[in-house]
Amino acid sequence: MIKIGNVEIKKTACLAPMASVADRAYRLMCKKYGCAYCVSEMVSAKGICYSDKKTAELCTITDDERPMAIQLFGSEPDFMAEAVEIVLKYNPDIIDINMGCPVPKVVNIGAGSSLMKDIDLAGRITESAVKSAGNVPVTVKIRSGWSTDSINAVEIAKTIESAGASAIAVHGRTRDQFYSGYADWNVIKSVKDAVNIPVIGNGDVTDADSCVNMYNTTGCDLVMIGRGSYGNPFIFKEIECRLNNKLYIPPTVEEKMRVMLEHIRMIIELSPKSEELAVHEARKHSAWYMNGYYGSAKFRAECYQLKSYSEAEFLAERFIKLQNDRLHNNHQKNS
Ligand SMILES: Cc1cc2nc3c(=O)[nH]c(=O)nc-3n(C[C@H](O)[C@H](O)[C@H](O)COP(=O)(O)O)c2cc1C
Incomplete structure (x- = not known):
C-alpha cells in the first residue's frame, strides 16, 4: 500500500487520465481487473465555475471507481480554488491538477503543459487548490519539461511539493514530444530522488515486465498506465499477479x-x-x-x-x- 495524503492505494498499477477514452465505463472495467486507483478525464476549472453542463457527467464518482481523483486544468489560481470547492461536492478521494496536457486548445490558455514554462504560476495554482481542498489531498501531473532543451521536472516538482501537493505524477515525455518517441524514465527517477512525497511514474508501461522495470528503474511509488490498457483491462490483473508472485493466465x-x-x-x-x-x-x-x-x-x-x-x-x-x-x-x- 502507498498513501497519498490519507488515501490508501494498492501498490500495483493505476489508470492514467485519458480524455475521451477513460470514461466511467472504461474505469469500471479497469477496476474490475484490479486497477488500484483512477483519475477522471480532465475538466476545465473555468468551465466548472461557469457551470458547464458536462461537469456532473465528468465529475460524478461511483463507489466502484474509488479511490478516484477528479482532474482539473486551468491557468488561474482563483478559478482553480473555486473549481476545487465546486468539485468537492462530488466527494473525490483526491484532486489532481493537469500540468501535462500538450494539446493547443489547453496550452494556448496557459494551462496543461504550458505551466511547465511558468514554475511560479504552477506553484501558485497548486497552493490555491491545496487551500481550497481542505483535507482532500491535491496531486499534480506533469511532464518531463516543455522541450528537450528545457527539462525541468525536478524543479517544478520541488515547487509543487512546497506548495502542499500530496503526490506528483510524472509522464517522462516533453510537451514537444506529445505522445511520440519514448518516455524518459531517468527524469522520473530524478524527481523521485528530489522530493519526499509519493511519485507516480508514467509512460510506456504496457505489461507486467515493463511495470516491474519502471518500479526498478525509477524507484517510483506507483506506476500509472494509459494506452497500455486500451482493450486490455487485464493488464492490471497481470501486474497484480506478477507483483504477488501468483500465476497469471491470459484471457482466451x-x-x-x-x-x-x-x-x-x-x-x-x-x-x-x-x-x-x-x-x-x-x-x-x-x-x-x-x-x-x-x-x-x-x-x-x-x-x-x-x-x-x-x-x-x-x-x-x-x-x-x-x-x-x-x-x-x-x-x-x-x-
Ligand atoms: C487519448 C488520451 C487522452 C489523454 N488525456 C489526458 C488527460 O485528460 N489528462 C492528463 O493528465 N493526461 C492525459 N493523457 C496522457 C496520459 O494520462 C498519459 O500521461 C500518457 O498517455 C502516457 O502514458 P502511457 O504511455 O501509459 O499511455 C491522455 C493520453 C491519451 C493517449
Missing part, C-alpha cells in the same frame, strides 16, 4: 470478446444517448480488444462500422470462429 479470445461485449453494454447503459450513438463511442474500444490477433485488421475496420450491440455480438462470434479455425488448421498442419 472467447474471454476477450465476452469482456469487450460487457464493456460495450456498459457504455450503452451509462450513456444518456441512443444505442446507436453510444455504440459509435464504443467502436474504438471494440477495435482495441481485437488488436494483435490473426486477421484483426479487417475486423478492426468492421468495428468502425458498428451501429448496434447485436452487430457487435455477431462480429465477436465471427472473430472467435476465425481464431479457432486458424488454431485448428495449424494443429492439423503440425500433426
Whole structure:
C-alpha cells in the first residue's frame, strides 16, 4: 500500500487520465481487473465555475471507481480554488491538477503543459487548490519539461511539493514530444530522488515486465498506465499477479470478446444517448480488444462500422470462429 495524503492505494498499477477514452465505463472495467486507483478525464476549472453542463457527467464518482481523483486544468489560481470547492461536492478521494496536457486548445490558455514554462504560476495554482481542498489531498501531473532543451521536472516538482501537493505524477515525455518517441524514465527517477512525497511514474508501461522495470528503474511509488490498457483491462490483473508472485493466465479470445461485449453494454447503459450513438463511442474500444490477433485488421475496420450491440455480438462470434479455425488448421498442419 502507498498513501497519498490519507488515501490508501494498492501498490500495483493505476489508470492514467485519458480524455475521451477513460470514461466511467472504461474505469469500471479497469477496476474490475484490479486497477488500484483512477483519475477522471480532465475538466476545465473555468468551465466548472461557469457551470458547464458536462461537469456532473465528468465529475460524478461511483463507489466502484474509488479511490478516484477528479482532474482539473486551468491557468488561474482563483478559478482553480473555486473549481476545487465546486468539485468537492462530488466527494473525490483526491484532486489532481493537469500540468501535462500538450494539446493547443489547453496550452494556448496557459494551462496543461504550458505551466511547465511558468514554475511560479504552477506553484501558485497548486497552493490555491491545496487551500481550497481542505483535507482532500491535491496531486499534480506533469511532464518531463516543455522541450528537450528545457527539462525541468525536478524543479517544478520541488515547487509543487512546497506548495502542499500530496503526490506528483510524472509522464517522462516533453510537451514537444506529445505522445511520440519514448518516455524518459531517468527524469522520473530524478524527481523521485528530489522530493519526499509519493511519485507516480508514467509512460510506456504496457505489461507486467515493463511495470516491474519502471518500479526498478525509477524507484517510483506507483506506476500509472494509459494506452497500455486500451482493450486490455487485464493488464492490471497481470501486474497484480506478477507483483504477488501468483500465476497469471491470459484471457482466451472467447474471454476477450465476452469482456469487450460487457464493456460495450456498459457504455450503452451509462450513456444518456441512443444505442446507436453510444455504440459509435464504443467502436474504438471494440477495435482495441481485437488488436494483435490473426486477421484483426479487417475486423478492426468492421468495428468502425458498428451501429448496434447485436452487430457487435455477431462480429465477436465471427472473430472467435476465425481464431479457432486458424488454431485448428495449424494443429492439423503440425500433426
Ligand atoms: C487519448 C488520451 C487522452 C489523454 N488525456 C489526458 C488527460 O485528460 N489528462 C492528463 O493528465 N493526461 C492525459 N493523457 C496522457 C496520459 O494520462 C498519459 O500521461 C500518457 O498517455 C502516457 O502514458 P502511457 O504511455 O501509459 O499511455 C491522455 C493520453 C491519451 C493517449
